Amino acid sequence: MTAVDPETRIPDPIDLDRAEEERLRAAAGMGPAPASSGAGGEYAGFELVGVPDRPLQTEREVEMYTLEEGEMLVNMGPQHPSTHGVLRLVIKVRGEVVTDLDPVFGYLHRGIEKLCENATYTTVLTYVDPMDYLASMHNEHAPAIAFEKLYGIKAPPRAEYIRALVVELNRVFSHGLMIGFLALDMGGLTPILYSFINRDEVVELLASISGQRMLFNFFRVGGVNWDTNDEFLSRLGTWHANVRKTIGYNEKLITENEIFRGRTRGMGVLTPEQAIAYGVSGPNLRASGVPFDVRRAHPYSIYNELEFDVITQQSGDVYARYLQRIAEIKQSLHLIDQIMDKMPHGPVQAQVPGIIRPRPGRAYAAIESPRGLYSVYAISDGGQTPYRFRMRDPSFITLQVMPVLMPGHLIADTMAVMASLDPVMGGVDK
Amino acid sequence: MDMDVLLGIGRFVLATTLLLLLTIPTAFIIIQIELKVIALMQLRIGPNRVGPRGIFQSTIHGFKVLAKEDAVPDQADRATFTLAPWMVYMAAAMSMLVIPFAPGAIAADMNIGVIYFFAVLGLSVVGLLVAGWSSYNKYSLLGGLRSAAQMVSYEIPLTLSVVGVVILTGSLNFTEIINHQLAHGWNLWWQILGFPVFFIAATAEINRAPFDLVEADSEIVAGPFTEYSGMRFGFFFFAEYVALFIMSTIMVALFFGGWLAPWPFPAQLGGFAGTIYGLVWFFAKTYFFVFFAVWMRATLPRIRVDQLMGVAWKVLLPLALVNLFLTAVAVVAFNL
Numbered sequence: 001m002t003a004v005d006p007e008t009r010i011p012d013p014i015d016l017d018r019a020e021e022e023r024l025r026a027a028a029g030m031g032p033a034p035a036s037s038g039a040g041g042e043y044a045g046f047e048l049v050g051v052p053d054r055p056l057q058t059e060r061e062v063e064m065y066t067l068e069e070g071e072m073l074v075n076m077g078p079q080h081p082s083t084h085g086v087l088r089l090v091i092k093v094r095g096e097v098v099t100d101l102d103p104v105f106g107y108l109h110r111g112i113e114k115l116c117e118n119a120t121y122t123t124v125l126t127y128v129d130p131m132d133y134l135a136s137m138h139n140e141h142a143p144a145i146a147f148e149k150l151y152g153i154k155a156p157p158r159a160e161y162i163r164a165l166v167v168e169l170n171r172v173f174s175h176g177l178m179i180g181f182l183a184l185d186m187g188g189l190t191p192i193l194y195s196f197i198n199r200d201e202v203v204e205l206l207a208s209i210s211g212q213r214m215l216f217n218f219f220r221v222g223g224v225n226w227d228t229n230d231e232f233l234s235r236l237g238t239w240h241a242n243v244r245k246t247i248g249y250n251e252k253l254i255t256e257n258e259i260f261r262g263r264t265r266g267m268g269v270l271t272p273e274q275a276i277a278y279g280v281s282g283p284n285l286r287a288s289g290v291p292f293d294v295r296r297a298h299p300y301s302i303y304n305e306l307e308f309d310v311i312t313q314q315s316g317d318v319y320a321r322y323l324q325r326i327a328e329i330k331q332s333l334h335l336i337d338q339i340m341d342k343m344p345h346g347p348v349q350a351q352v353p354g355i356i357r358p359r360p361g362r363a364y365a366a367i368e369s370p371r372g373l374y375s376v377y378a379i380s381d382g383g384q385t386p387y388r389f390r391m392r393d394p395s396f397i398t399l400q401v402m403p404v405l406m407p408g409h410l411i412a413d414t415m416a417v418m419a420s421l422d423p424v425m426g427g428v429d430k
Numbered sequence: 431m432d433m434d435v436l437l438g439i440g441r442f443v444l445a446t447t448l449l450l451l452l453t454i455p456t457a458f459i460i461i462q463i464e465l466k467v468i469a470l471m472q473l474r475i476g477p478n479r480v481g482p483r484g485i486f487q488s489t490i491h492g493f494k495v496l497a498k499e500d501a502v503p504d505q506a507d508r509a510t511f512t513l514a515p516w517m518v519y520m521a522a523a524m525s526m527l528v529i530p531f532a533p534g535a536i537a538a539d540m541n542i543g544v545i546y547f548f549a550v551l552g553l554s555v556v557g558l559l560v561a562g563w564s565s566y567n568k569y570s571l572l573g574g575l576r577s578a579a580q581m582v583s584y585e586i587p588l589t590l591s592v593v594g595v596v597i598l599t600g601s602l603n604f605t606e607i608i609n610h611q612l613a614h615g616w617n618l619w620w621q622i623l624g625f626p627v628f629f630i631a632a633t634a635e636i637n638r639a640p641f642d643l644v645e646a647d648s649e650i651v652a653g654p655f656t657e658y659s660g661m662r663f664g665f666f667f668f669a670e671y672v673a674l675f676i677m678s679t680i681m682v683a684l685f686f687g688g689w690l691a692p693w694p695f696p697a698q699l700g701g702f703a704g705t706i707y708g709l710v711w712f713f714a715k716t717y718f719f720v721f722f723a724v725w726m727r728a729t730l731p732r733i734r735v736d737q738l739m740g741v742a743w744k745v746l747l748p749l750a751l752v753n754l755f756l757t758a759v760a761v762v763a764f765n766l
Contacts, residue, residue: 046566046568049568072568074568074569074572075568080651081647081648081651082647082648082649095575096572096576096735183731184648185648186648186731186732187639187640187642187646187648187730187731187732188729188730188731188732189468189472189727189728190468190471190472190728190729193472193473193474194472194473197473253729254731257730257731259640259730259731259732259733260731262733262734262737263731263733263734263737410734410735410736411572411649411650412643412646412649412732412734412735413734414649415648415649
């Protein structure tokens, strides 16, 4: 045995942890750790795991990551059973009570905007599918409208009706899944499975018209890829006959459940003022009592030909957001009825060349996705790819209210509130 | 040495061995029931690959756990980290000593059986707290503290609701409690208020849904078990299902006539046939409540921690006291 040279010795992981700890304490401005003698010495720095591994940059960060006596940081995610993918929530807790919260994004960043800027206008529509992967049809809808504005064409009426049909179908299963995930995050194991019954039927339905189950790639600039076919129509009939029953399973299990109501009523109340100030949109905004629906406020596609009211709830809590989803599912079913009644005959695709070169200019298109106002802003410089392609994803905006909603609630409520906002990390991180 | 003492020791060793061995198939059976029943309730098929109709799925899970790496976190307190699963498991296994399976099939028919049972079962909270503290993990810590708060709070209404039965039957011995029910009918009918309190408190005491806050997977990952792997985790997992089993057995013994058949012709038989007859009824009733717990897990969302404490102190405890008062008055007034 030769003595180990201290210069070349591989450091003990525990020593590295100590160094890490010192660095974290310094970052939080807490000075060096107390000597490990005395009570708690061994656990020094335990409460600080979760502080960013870089100097704190803003006043908000300093406020968030400076701990008072009795507080600790709990790092939920990006690997956590119920943070809906890779959402990371750094939660400052006193016991079980959340005193502050910091959502951290970016673990699913794929650079979709940049990819789109390097793709031709027709192929951009294939890249936006995996953004908000529970609303792929909506993801394609906004760019399709924007590019049609840029290029100065219009989709034929039948294409517009088919578009409205598939996005409403998509909305039904997206809202259905939200209900299931909300229950799952509150410990109810079964509703999610019932949601998936309906989801699978809709996805099969959409697959029969588009060819794919999840990333449909169905919209085209100036129309849609396929017309309806016999399989789609027969599946739609079967699905339509059963859908109220399959959605009813969850309603029976959840809506009047005393535990569910006790945990959701009055929890995570988002006031109309806060919602508007933070730019929250969609069902979450309407659950707070603000009657704003892009389909009504700025009608696109064929929505000004359809009859529907903007549904709102009053209380703005988790339970209201749940009821809002249920009501919107029924509204979408009602819209689907109308669309099927009114659908005209005709072509589903306008005459568009393979490579589109719009004149220089800019176009904006906003649609109502299941998560709120989803919009696209495209700038053309006359080339075959967009000069700039920007997407406003509603989940990203919605999650910003988490630090406002959470203080004073319990750790268990974090999951309920987060699930009730229904974020999809694919959209948040783009 | 006296022959009786030797016989006693031999009987004790045999009984404890049998009981410890019983825990293994019991846990496997209950896990299998849970996998399959919840699957059917969720309109799924459930496990169907291992063995005919998938009946060995939970068994293979058990062996899988044995084969897993046993990881210990760097900063964990090794001694207590290692000891905690044993504490939880032994608390469950030891309380099986007094379970009255059938006439003559009780490991230790002690005259303070009820007290022993709740005293020993209460020890498992120590194991959970130790596991939560020694893991060096915040989720474990929160889970450990939750378990301490929950189990200590719920022990009070739980034991108070049993005092009603004890006053009614005049005994702490399980055999006598069951024989009393042979003469007077199931305690359930005399404890209409006491049984719901016991049932809810018992569900909370063994951390079953909707009171499974200790290992609330959507909030604190797995609570005190977060850092455990391999067979150490297996012991926690086993202990949980064994606790469900023994809580069901005690519910049957205290309120549902134990080994007695639900009708009086004959409610019990003598001799070896009587043991078998009793075992059949006892297990049938027990597994009904196991099924009921699984059913609740598939149906109900989880209660929140402040609501949990509210239920214990504001609802169950007053109800248990009212039940105790009414039972005591009734026993004195009607000379039951």
